[in-house]
Amino acid sequence: MTRTLQERSPRRRTRLRGAVALGACAACLALALPTPAAAGDPSPGAPSPGAPGAGDPLFPRAGNGGYDVRNYDLSFDFTPGSYDFTGTMKISAVTTQALSSFHLDTDGHTIDRVTVDGRRAAFKLETGDGGEKAGTGQELVVTPAQPLRSGRHFEVTVAYHGNGKDPRTGAQGWSFISDGGFVSTVQATRADTFAPVNDTPSDKATWDFHLTAPKGWTAAANGKRTGKRRAGDTRTTWDFALDSPMAPELMGISVAKQTELRGKGPHGLPLRHYVPSGQVERYKPVVERTGGQIAWLEKQLGAKYPFDTYGVQIVKDGYDAALENQTLSVFSPNWFKDAEKNDKYTTTMVHELTHQWFGDSVTPSDWQQAWLNEGPAVYYAARWADDKGFQPIEEKMKEAYGKLDAVRKTDGPPGLPTELGGFNIYDGAAVVLYALSQETGEKTFDRIMRSWVTRHAHSNASSRDFIRNAVEVSGDPSLTTFLKHWLYDKDNPPMPGHPDWS
Ligand SMILES: [Zn+2]
Incomplete structure (x- = not known):
């Protein structure tokens, strides 16, 4: 989902509250948890009741x-x-x-x-x-x-x-x-x-x-x-x-009361969108941006869109955020208020589209690893904003780096948030990815991300898998320690290439 609107939507944030408080040892505990789906006893012992929870650290x-x-x-x-x-x-x-x-x-x-x-x-x-x-x-x-x-x-x-x-x-x-x-x-x-x-x-x-x-x-x-x-x-x-x-x-x-609009994306990908009935003229130019956004992301990631259809759904009212429902991202109309004046609304569309790879196709094993969804969504939306001349990515990341240090102490670091919905797993996690790109160089970083969405497509993966993949693709074992510091430390590590950032 998109954090910017969450900030405008305290109700949503409240309903996501309720995470367990993390003690000092929670880090090791969370990292040691097996994938819940694999946690059942496979041996054919005496029948017993199935567990009432999947063991998610936050829920x-x-x-x-x-x-x-x-x-x-x-x-x-x-x-x-x-x-x-x-x-x-x-x-x-x-x-x-x-x-x-x-x-x-x-x-x-x-x-x-x-x-x-x-x-x-x-x-x-x-x-x-x-x-x-x-x-x-x-x-x-x-x-x-x-x-x-x-x-x-x-x-x-x-x-x-x-x-x-x-x-x-x-x-x-x-x-x-x-x-x-x-x-x-x-x-x-x-x-x-x-x-x-x-x-x-x-x-x-x-x-x-x-x-x-x-x-x-x-x-x-x-x-x-x-x-x-x-x-x-x-x-x-x-x-x-x-x-x-x-x-x-x-x-x-x-x-x-909604109208379906059909289109075609890259490689003939079928698109279908839903807009409020009676507002087709207003929203047709908006949804028609989707094909170009998919082509742009496929180029960034070097990986094809993972599903056999996509589309955006714009609701008339009653919803005030944006959410990456699989193959059909849903948007509040508030995002498009100034759509006739400027293109900045496309950044949010790219955020939810990025989730189709990160979150929807590659899904975190549990909610405490939601940075694997939101980090890439914020990061690639920032690249888009840079590409379109809205804001340089370096400026956005410098600003986020400055805020993240305090957030780590109150809400947990990006890799171990105490709840969902916070800055740490959104812009904070994008800063982690930016740091990785600064450490490895953009070419290697792009290879790491491409390998991630290809290797784990249509399955679950964890922070540990992310670190392992980064090391394997780059051939650089020091990335294990590098990423662990960025994901789990109480203080920001220094930003590679930007010793002046504080
Ligand atoms: Zn999101």
């Missing part, structure tokens, strides 16, 4: 243990204005331990029926410990009729209903549009306010969506539209498929 109860989701298939029938919905979530998963029961994250839903492999399963709702602070709402605990052995494929189907404005245990991922529709903006841990999921970035899966709305409304979702069909006399169902794996935090579904 301990978000996500769950004991299984790995392969596909989500969500049917969601929404009535604008009243905000009532009914949903059916079919989850295909593989157990990573023998399971007597397992958890899903869900919040604000009435659960009507749960089956596992077609058989009725027992279930109960528990309030997640710490609620929002733990990064989760409620836990849906499912007990299958028969325990599940380890390494086994299974399918769980949850039928549920609710209302978008129902009270929930914490903040929610619904952004309400004044036309009576909504758009989902669920980062970091609120996909569970739309559907039962394993709400952790470490468990990525492919997705199918079937969104139903009354005629006259337009539904949108991540991935390619694969169908549009009648659902009775008055409703329409829109089908979408996302073939590349996605973490739940990047789910972007909406029903709104």
